[in-house]
Amino acid sequence: MSIKCSTKVLFASLFIAFSAAPASAQAPDIRTVLSGHWVINDELSDNTDDQVEEAIEAGGGKGSRGFFNRQEDFYRGGPPEHELYDRISYDDVLTIEVDEPELRFTYEGDFQRVFHSDGRRRRASATGFYSEGGTDFSSGLFEGNSLVVEGRPRDGGFTIETYTLESGGNRLRIEMTIQPDSFREPIELVRYFDRAE
16 A cells, blocks of 8 residues: 555544544533532642732732741631632632523622623622622623633732633533732632532
């Protein structure tokens, strides 16, 4: 068999092999399987305190944890207008309900964040740690097989969160850019949650 013919056979074989790959290898549609109860996977997730400290230092500040102070959730619990930042970056449990165009995210302490995927903005409640007024706004958009959420917390900063599914829809990956108004540099954070049904 000639080299030219062998090459054609090789490419044809590869085409057939990739075409015949099972559809299950594709990620499930995020719109249909995002709903559920999710629990943090600490092993895969970035450490929030480490990422906050990195952003503080990148902005010219000095982190206040020190080498021997490794208290968990050290930077959690700032001013009331930072509650949304705390919820998305520290809470270990998340319940998601999708009823398009409405999405409802419920965090620990029954803190609810309701927003829409059709461009409307809706405020998140200020229940939980803080009882003072103020509102956080969020909106979401499905892009391909991901959900992109923009948050506008009460302090005037912003968040951009990208939600994708892995492991056949049983693992949720959230890539976040968190920019509190008081920070010079954003907090870059990736958190993983496992489905807990």
